[in-house]
Amino acid sequence: MKKPFDLHADYQPESFEFNKKFKKSVKEAIERYPSGRQQSAVMPLLDLAQRQIAEEGAASNPIYGGWIPKAAMDHIAGLLDMPPVKVYEVVSFYSMYNTAPVGKYLVQFCSTTPCWLNGSNDIITATKDHLGVGVGETTPDGRFTLMEVECLGACVNAPMVQINDDYYEDLTPDNMREVLNSLSEDLKPTIGSQTGRKASMPACGPTCLSDQAKKAKVV
Numbered sequence: 001m002k003k004p005f006d007l008h009a010d011y012q013p014e015s016f017e018f019n020k021k022f023k024k025s026v027k028e029a030i031e032r033y034p035s036g037r038q039q040s041a042v043m044p045l046l047d048l049a050q051r052q053i054a055e056e057g058a059a060s061n062p063i064y065g066g067w068i069p070k071a072a073m074d075h076i077a078g079l080l081d082m083p084p085v086k087v088y089e090v091v092s093f094y095s096m097y098n099t100a101p102v103g104k105y106l107v108q109f110c111s112t113t114p115c116w117l118n119g120s121n122d123i124i125t126a127t128k129d130h131l132g133v134g135v136g137e138t139t140p141d142g143r144f145t146l147m148e149v150e151c152l153g154a155c156v157n158a159p160m161v162q163i164n165d166d167y168y169e170d171l172t173p174d175n176m177r178e179v180l181n182s183l184s185e186d187l188k189p190t191i192g193s194q195t196g197r198k199a200s201m202p203a204c205g206p207t208c209l210s211d212q213a214k215k216a217k218v219v
């Protein structure tokens with residue numbers, strides 16, 4: 001669930017501009033589209049704005065993560081010659097864009113049916129207890145924000161979470177706490193399966209189906 005979209009909140013900065021590093025990527029994104037179709041670059045530009053703010057936040061004290069202020073949406077609307085409200089519509093539709101400040105690490109729990117059947121509630125509870133904050137909240141040190149989202153397309157390795165750009169899969173309360181502890185120290189935990197499973201191979205190994213068939217005496 002996204003935080004409320006409040007264009008007039010106190011935390012909204014008055015201005016936004018892409019810095020030198022990001023200006024280059026903005027130009028490249030706009031040039032990908034034919035003349036007269038530059039508005040198609042709205043999604044990559046919003047993503048770049050969020051990433052620039054994440055970089056600024058990682059170097060700040062207290063730290064914070066990437067989000068998109070109204071000033072950035074208005075700036076992008078100007079760059080692409082489109083009405084600001086059309087940019088607001090895009091930002092408010094997709095859960096990948098954060099419309100309010102978040103922590104350096106945005107933990108997105110998938111709790112759709114396959115993850116739920118495999119214990120996503122236990123992962124959410126373990127995380128809340130470990131960090132001392134609830135879903136929709138940020139830890140006082142600005143490090144973690146918790147958010148619940150719909151299916152992230154990794155159901156075969158459920159339960160899973162997305163933290164910033166990475167997926168952590170085959171979670172248990174114990175290995176979830178290990179991931180959080182590593183991130184607390186800005187270490188890079190192993191991404192993907194936390195049980196060593198390769199990609200989405202069967203949890204019981206590459207010969208799982210033939211083993212089952214033998215056991216059932218059907219081969």
Ligand code: FES
Pocket residue numbers: 110111112113114115116151152153154155156158160
């Ligand atoms: S249900 Fe969780 S990734 Fe699809």
